[in-house]
Amino acid sequence: MHAEEVGGVVRPAAAPDPQGKMRRLPLFHRCVMGFVGLFDRWLQMSCRSFTRLASVRHERPLRGPERLRHTLHWAICRFCRLQERRMAQLRILAHEIGSGLDDDGRAELSAEAVERIRRAMAQAAGRAGGGASAGGSERDPG
């Protein structure tokens, strides 16, 4: 498991970057965002709100003010820009899984399960045949 579940929310595990690859944002970016971001904050916008809007955008078109805030933040934050593209790519990947393109040979029914299913099917066939013949014999006298 790469993450722990707390109250239905997946939180990053306690030691998220064993090799130090998960670095903080670059200092330069943080400084620029400190100044340009004033405008951003005035619009009550942040990376978090941007990410939420970007997610909402998959469900419905954004409304006027939402779209403006989205576009402005998109223009000044390259991390959010890239992040939005990655989310779209993940979405395409999920669609591929959903549409059954995902045909690797990994998952197979166990022999035990196949046997169980075979028995259940034979039983069902018997029941279906029995129901039909019983129904027929019922109708005759009536």
Added chain:
Amino acid sequence: MSERPGGLTTGAMDEREPSGRSDEHEDLLAHGNALLRYALPRVRDRCTAEDLVQDTLVVAVAKRSEFAGESSMRTWLVGILRHKILDHYRWQQRHPGDQPDGDATRPADDSDPWFTSLGDWRTDPNVGLEVLDADPSQTLERSQLRAALRFCIEHLPAGLHRVFVLRELEDLEPDAACEAAGIARDSLAVFLYRARQALRACMQKKWVES
């Protein structure tokens, strides 16, 4: 009531018959693995997936006469399985206590593990995700990506998982997805936002660590 005796006798006849009939069902059973692969990312554990495949094939045997042959048999079976999965979700909603993470129809608390209190990213959200730029024609890389995402989807918390599957894998319209998942229309965006971020973090971790 009067059908009972008839049912009993045919039931007794079955004891001898299956050997003769089993060949008939082998063509259905041949689709078993494909059905399992369809069900696995949609329900979170293998036992349930196998049970659903069994239910599907049993229904298919009983309704065989209704199969018109207009679509392929695989499509027909997947259609049945899809209904079974939706039924399973409905059952899950009625028995929320049976799931490890309790009431899954409401989003949990509002805190965010990925952002600072000011709403900035804590860490670079895109590290490790360069792999997503993989050319779709590179089938090997692509199938590795799909396997990773499938793993992450299967490990989503139950509530998020159900909503995400209905919306993204089943590709239902937002309203239909809400109805099937038993959540309010307003909370759909929150659920999906959480699920997508969780998946992103999970995929990222997979590539950063490897």
